[in-house]
Amino acid sequence: MARVLLFGPLRDLAGWREREVAAASLAELRAALSAEDAALAEALARPGVQVALNQSIVRGDAALSPAAEVAFLPPMSGG
């Protein structure tokens, strides 16, 4: 099971912040989320949304270990 974390507007859109999803890759994870919430999956696929796997930014697909932490990071704004 991958631990999925959502931040910022993605969390508000989904209505959850963190959950476990059974998936062996990022592509599988996106498909699993899409089956439940197409609007969320679409938002996660937007170009400005970065993905951190175990706290490192990844691009494209990646394999997920059983205890993987996957975070979806929408455009950032601090200060």
Place this chain on the structure above:
Amino acid sequence: MIRLSDQAFDPGALLSDFCQGRAEVGAVASFTGIARAEAGATVALELEAYPGFTEAQIGKIAEQARTRFGLADLLILHRIGKIAPGEPIVFVATAASHRREAFEACDYLMDYLKSRAPFWKKEHGPGGERWIEPRAEDHADIARWE
């Protein structure tokens, strides 16, 4: 040092502490960002971070800044959680041998924090709430250093 805090802080006290024992440094620059009321449109800001990741990402940029500007030291303190207008939201201090490096490093670190650091900022106002994305100016600001 890089620190996130959900508590209000006193920028003057931070700056005094940062300046202590720096007989060889020569220059300290600092910046304090303060939450704006926007003429009543903002009742509170809410800052979210990704604990661990946020500090690590800022740490990488801080190390780049140390090398690029020859900094002797730096301090970044960023608020998370709810922030009222008038409260400091971010404090950056840089120490270098000469003023130019200290000023530039402070400017660079703030440009980074505005649009590239892992924070998400929500504005609460009388008419509801909205997530704030970096403005075109914020992207242009960070691009100046690339």
